[in-house]
Amino acid sequence: PALLDAATKSKDSGIRQEALGSLARYSDARIGPAAMALLSEPEAVRNAALGLLASRPAWGKLLLNAVEAKKVLPQSLPFEVVHRLSQHKELADRVTKSFGKVRGGDPEKRKREMLR
Numbered sequence: 001p002a003l004l005d006a007a008t009k010s011k012d013s014g015i016r017q018e019a020l021g022s023l024a025r026y027s028d029a030r031i032g033p034a035a036m037a038l039l040s041e042p043e044a045v046r047n048a049a050l051g052l053l054a055s056r057p058a059w060g061k062l063l064l065n066a067v068e069a070k071k072v073l074p075q076s077l078p079f080e081v082v083h084r085l086s087q088h089k090e091l092a093d094r095v096t097k098s099f100g101k102v103r104g105g106d107p108e109k110r111k112r113e114m115l116r
Helices: 001-007 013-025 031-036 043-054 057-068 078-085 092-099 106-114
Strands: none
Touching: 001 013, 001 031, 001 078, 013 031, 013 043, 031 043, 031 057, 043 057, 057 078, 057 092, 078 092
16 A cells, blocks of 8 residues: 555654554555664654554564564563553454463553553
């Protein structure tokens, strides 16, 4: 989709963030790897890419693969992303293995618990 080009090639981080948010509606196999490639971008774009990756089990698997391979630090993921990953039944065991038991509640409190 044209949104993929906007997410990966635009110079405007706001456009990139919006495009990443909109890509969740598409199942194109190129989206997950493209979002993974954006994890080294500035925080706003990175967080949008993480949210996109957590939105679908297939893309969440890519992120968990990177965590398990120590290419992405577990503590670098926002609680909301970890929680969303844990909501996918097929990923729940892997999330628990990498992050511990994930419960709902206050995101800041949960983040502090994860970082202990």
